[in-house]
Amino acid sequence: MASTSRCLSLARNVVQRTNTHARLLSTSPILRHDAAPSPNLGTVSSPKKPVGGFRGGIIGFLFGFSLASSYAAYHLLDEYKAASAALQASVEELQASTAKVTAQVRRIEAVEKDLKALSQSSASKDDLSRVRAEMKKLYDGLHIEFLDLRNHVWGMQQDLHALAKKEAAPVRE
Numbered sequence: 001m002a003s004t005s006r007c008l009s010l011a012r013n014v015v016q017r018t019n020t021h022a023r024l025l026s027t028s029p030i031l032r033h034d035a036a037p038s039p040n041l042g043t044v045s046s047p048k049k050p051v052g053g054f055r056g057g058i059i060g061f062l063f064g065f066s067l068a069s070s071y072a073a074y075h076l077l078d079e080y081k082a083a084s085a086a087l088q089a090s091v092e093e094l095q096a097s098t099a100k101v102t103a104q105v106r107r108i109e110a111v112e113k114d115l116k117a118l119s120q121s122s123a124s125k126d127d128l129s130r131v132r133a134e135m136k137k138l139y140d141g142l143h144i145e146f147l148d149l150r151n152h153v154w155g156m157q158q159d160l161h162a163l164a165k166k167e168a169a170p171v172r173e
Contacts, residue, residue, distance in 0.1 A: 123131075
């Protein structure tokens, strides 16, 4: 606050020094009415104020800022489009891989279902060992019957051979 008032007092001092040598053109309103009217020479166009350094700087800054911000917005929009396209591509890739995984899961479920049906219809180790024992018993039983039959046939051959010798012996006498 003190520095602001000091700056204002310095500015007043500078203005007073420059105005002491300058001629003031202002008149009081009373004197202006008493003066003779001057002929109408047309309207005086106010001279265009040249764009000063301060105003030009502001206008230049605003123009540069708007140009830079529009350029940045354009590039930001391009990056947004590129990121959006990349995201869309990854989403589509994810959907494709999800479809592949779903198809694989369905195949696995079908194979498991077939395996369960096969395991229910197939024989277990206990069943196989039981059937093997039954087959062994049948084979042994058939072998014994074969040997009994062979023994019976051999006995019949012996009896036939003995009969043939008895009948053949009187013929020789």
